[in-house]
Amino acid sequence: MARPNAVRRGLAFLPPAAWANACTGLSGLAASLRRLPPRRRNAVVRAEIEALFSVHALGEGLMTGYFEPQLRGRRMPDERFRTPLHALPPEPPGAGAPTRAAIEAGALFGRGLELVWLAEPWEAFFMQIQGSGRVLLEDGSVLRLGYAGQNGHPYVPVGRLLIASGAIAREEMSMQAILAWMRLEGPESANALMRANPSYVYFRTVEGLRPSQGPLGAQGVPLTPRRSIAVDPDFIPLGAPVYVATRDGAHRRLTVAQDVGGAIRGPARADLFHGWEEGAAEAAGRQRDPVLLFLLLPRPERAAPQGPISELAPPGRPPSPRLIRQNQPRRSPGGSLR
Secondary structure: OOOHHHHHHHHHOOOHHHHHHHHHHHHHHHHHHOOOOHHHHHHHHHHHHHHHEEEEEEEEEEEEEEOOOEEEEEOOOOOOOOEEEEEOOOOOOOOOOOOHHHHHOOOOOOOOOEEEEEOOHHHHHHHHHHOEEEEEOOOOOEEEEEEEEEOOOOOOOHHHHHHHHOOOOHHHOOHHHHHHHHHHHOHHHHHHHHHOOOOOEEEEEOOOOOOOOOOEOOOOOEOOOOOEEEOOOOOOOOOOEEEEEEOOOOOEEEEEEEEOOOOOOOOOEEEEEOOOOOOHHHHHHHOEEEEEEEEEEEOOOOOOOOOOHHHOOOOOOOOOHHHHHHHOOOOOOOOOOO
């Protein structure tokens, strides 16, 4: 496979003009679907996508999941709600910025940066990992929060620390397992674990979203449950269609790269957005699946498709060898673990 920098130059940084034909075609497709009977729509969409895009195998890697938390909170603290979520400070992030431990010790206190107060430190911690959230306030209103920035310190996955210490087996690692460990070990151990990750995420209030819309991703559009993924933009351009196929066949679908994440690194790495409804946290927290990723990039001009997208990865089988030979670079770049 080609070296990662060759993939980066060749795939991720296509000029905007290269997408014009594909975007025009998809816009026309969306308009025409309303005039078609439902039974014909899937076939028409598949044929148009196969005509507009070429397929590029990115190798086998890891797909995890994320979601939009829904929590209770208050604008002002009280005896129960004592953990703040902060707005972005005006000074630039970097080595001189306070770490998570320093912020939790009061480094930002008195500056008026508190947006809302939550009941538990772990709620704030996991909302920072997700990058967005909905907070139900005492007056019944819902505060939508989105990612505003980060303190500039490196992200340290606490799950990896628990695996390294032997506290949780790698095959049992999930958000639920981390929470169970925190509750079992108590607040002191839980706080020490969270402070081992010096990265700290700041939020901003988000206006104008309907309750039925997901949070804004890095592309600036609302995320769609089980169709939006976070990727490494050095390898996958935001807005590009990406076909994902887990080895167990549970996820085999076309998605769109619309977000990024601090732990999402490498070409064969994806984070699937599961939404905000009941069950989203459970599904996202437990997802950690080997996955094959295929990037769809616009053809220079319309041409006959190289093979149906459905051939890429039938459940339980690797993708079609013919398609891999046609589209795969020469050395597998692999993925990065969370």
